Amino acid sequence: MDLFTDIRASLYILSLLIPVYPLLGVTMSCLQIFIEDAKLLDVTSESDVLIAVFAPYIHSVGFIFLLRYLEIKYGRAVLRKDPIFRISPRRESSHQHPEELEEEDEDVKAERAAVRNAIAAPSQEEKSVIIVSNLCKEYKIKQAGSVFKKKKKMATKNVSFCVKKGEVLGLLGPNGAGKSTAMKMITGETTLTAGQVLMKRGDGATSHLQDHAPPFLGYCPQEDPLWPDLTVLQHLQVYAAMKGVSKEDTAAAVNRIVNALQLQGYLKKKPRKLSAGITRKLCFAVCMLGNPAVLLLDEPSTGMDPNGQRCVWKTLRAALKTKESGAILSTHYMEEAEAVCDRVAILVSGQLRCIGSIQYLKNKFGKSYLLEIKVKDPGRADLLHAEILRIFPSAARQERFPSLLVYKVPMEDALPLSQSFSKLEEAKRNCNFEDYSFSLNTLAQVFLELSREQEKDNFDLTLDGAFEWKQLQQVDC
């Protein structure tokens, strides 16, 4: 009995600290009041029940003061709007009207301003087929070394751009830069964490993303959206029907795209019998059916041979001739970007790093020449390296493969060009290398340069303990 009384006393003391105890206390006390041998146990009284009932009120006052004290001490904002339930405003809403990021390039800022104008002034909006404003996507990913802890990752950060009628906007960026995520948000396949997407419908009206499955949209996703049991021809017929092509027009529409992409020999085949390149051609073909006003192409020509790629480029450019539609093309092929795109946007670590015409980007980042040397005898590469440094003292080695050396040569080091070429010819004779090219910065160089920023970001994350990643060895002279 003594032991029981001691436990009860301890529980009472605990009840001052544990908010769930009063409920338990009331139950126990009621039990003890109403059971027959309550007197025998001699452990409860009505006053105990009263204390148990009022304890929550005492708790709430105590805890409110404690919470206030902790908020003041640790600097968290005191929630004035909701002091009782203390539900924070949704975190996403902080992205709804994000500020410009501090270190954005001029062209990115200008594009952001153009997007703001296009949304604010309907006459400007008319000229665009796609307007993407402050697109944000946040994923929660498992933190390394913890089963429960999740880490937030921004796949796209405040990305804004617009695509004008008749324009192909190239979306470039290293793997994981956020291109597919951006595409998926534009189509509505992935929900937006924040931002806004407006698209021009075929009938001239502007549609919000919420109006899903629009026939005015031609989307070629990275993963092939094909049925294993339908033939190529059946795919084209089904998609034509889905895109609203009338029965009478279907044959002509299918014929046109089949001829343009040289798919005649594959019409009766099922996807599993097709090569990767032909499968991608079919995906591109179904996306082009029905003359969509908005084209979203996520690496459409991956795996195609050069002839197939050219067919895709020609078909795409022909579709935009009327200047009523526009396209976003995500690609890893610089040649494709140069051949098809009117402007290029480069994403790095989810952020729009630069946007403009290819020539603009080359001029912007092209403060140097690119020297590529094909080496005959890899054993003499060090000798050759010393010779290159003698000719161009500020040259920086970018990449080193057994038979290829790549250098970035600052412009001032290489002028006049006539002298540079004669020195290179002399080095070619002395060091016996096979061939060389000396050119202005290419789009590939611009791309590689910007990709290094993402490698650095990933490296920083590794230091943070989040990712396993090995930094590529960067060789500088």
Ligand SMILES: Nc1ncnc2c1ncn2[C@@H]1O[C@H](COP(=O)(O)OP(=O)(O)OP(=O)(O)O)[C@@H](O)[C@H]1O
């Ligand atoms: N469902 C998901 N859950 C968590 N993280 C994701 C998810 N989808 C994408 N990510 C992350 O978002 C980032 C952007 O991925 P995304 O696929 O958009 O890149 P990408 O530029 O299209 O790459 P690639 O060129 O390889 O196609 C990556 O770091 C990726 O790991």
